[in-house]
Amino acid sequence: MTFNNKQKNNEEPVNLDQVMDSLRKLDARNRKLMHGMYILYVGFALIYTGLMILNPDPELTINHRLQGGMYVLIFGMSAIYFRYHFRKNKDVDYSAPVLEMLTAARKRHKLWTAGTVSFIIALVGLTDIVVTWAMLDDSFLSGYDLIIRILIIQSAYFLTMGISFMIGYITWRRKSMPLVHNLTRIIEELQKEG
Amino acid sequence: MEYFVTLHSVYSQTAERKSDMNSKDNQYKQIIEENQSRIRSVCRYYAGTSDDSEDLYQEILINVWRGLEKFRGDSQLSTWVYRIAVNTALSFVNKKNKYLNFNTYLDDGKAANLVGEDREESIVHEKQLELMSNLINQLSVVDKIIMSLVLEELSSKEISEIVGITESNVRVKIHRIKEELREKVKGGQYDF
Incomplete structure (x- = not known):
């Protein structure tokens, strides 16, 4: 369908073909990405279990093993998260009413949901703890005060996280944001009385 | 003896599964036969060419098959089929990357x-x-x-x-x- 009409209030016309085309491409891309990430994190979890927990090397201290356990937990959590999103993208329900299907699609492509925010906070926090602990344990910048060492580690860690977030945000803004806006307009038009 | 009991149980489960599949096959065929004209109409509205229409038709059939297990009878079967057809049509993208026309074939x-x-x-x-x-x-x-x-x-x-x-x-x-x-x-x- 080509919808070349002008919407009310002089808004840009909504081209549903483009919306749905983008939706399908994004869903397929996300499915692939989520599945790839799931495999990657399961792999990491298995490697870390072998190297840091099951490894009989006597040089591995209890601290190393505990840190390894935390890494395995982080990788496991990430794998479950990506698995959940992979399944959510896979099971698009075409038998739902149009409004419901479009609302679910918009939710899938939104930048933030309560679940995602909670998960990211938990993951970033846990990773911060284990990275800081591991670096202090390995005598990183041992000549400096503990506070200075912690501050440097935290700055580097949150700078890395900030850059990662910006890359993710720019990608979302370019690929998903126009789709979310179009879906929102269609949903609002459907819900509007008359 | 235990081996035969296990074998029988496995055989029964396989037969049950086969029978379920046959029943799903039959149900599916019946739904498609009864709703073919509805699905074809939606395809005509949303697909620009006969090739597009055929592609869309196939896609709707696939989604009806996938959705069959989720059908709980809350709505009429025809309504359920229309939902799948319209939702699939909305999501349908021409593989040749052309935009589809909305055809109002009015009588x-x-x-x-x-x-x-x-x-x-x-x-x-x-x-x-x-x-x-x-x-x-x-x-x-x-x-x-x-x-x-x-x-x-x-x-x-x-x-x-x-x-x-x-x-x-x-x-x-x-x-x-x-x-x-x-x-x-x-x-x-x-x-x-």
Whole structure:
């Protein structure tokens, strides 16, 4: 369908073909990405279990093993998260009413949901703890005060996280944001009385 | 002895699964046979060419098969099929990367339903049908979805179940769209 009409209030016309085309491409891309990430994190979890927990090397201290356990937990959590999103993208329900299907699609492509925010906070926090602990344990910048060492580690860690977030945000803004806006307009038009 | 019991249990489970699959096959075939014309209509509305229409038809059949296990009988089977057909049509993208046209293949009766209650007053000719098709093509996305279902002569209740909005909202929207269409053709060369 080509919808070349002008919407009310002089808004840009909504081209549903483009919306749905983008939706399908994004869903397929996300499915692939989520599945790839799931495999990657399961792999990491298995490697870390072998190297840091099951490894009989006597040089591995209890601290190393505990840190390894935390890494395995982080990788496991990430794998479950990506698995959940992979399944959510896979099971698009075409038998739902149009409004419901479009609302679910918009939710899938939104930048933030309560679940995602909670998960990211938990993951970033846990990773911060284990990275800081591991670096202090390995005598990183041992000549400096503990506070200075912690501050440097935290700055580097949150700078890395900030850059990662910006890359993710720019990608979302370019690929998903126009789709979310179009879906929102269609949903609002459907819900509007008359 | 235990081995034979296990073997029998495995055999029974396999036979049960086979029977379930046969029953799903039969149910599927029946649904498609009963709703073929509905699915074909949606394909004609949403697909620009016969190739597109065929691709879309295949895709709808696949989604009906996938959705069969989720059908709980909450709505009429025809409504459920329409939902899948419309949702699939909305998601459908031409593999050749062309945009699809929304085809309003109106006949006299269907067009009359749009422009007035009195069929005699609304006898339309070829040019009027063309004009009506063009006007419907200029409607917004949502209005087109609604009109495609109105053209299928579905009730407001059925449309509300397919689209997921209230019945009263469907009625208000249909009234408004009809008014808009009537207003657009009023006074022109092909006034109804």
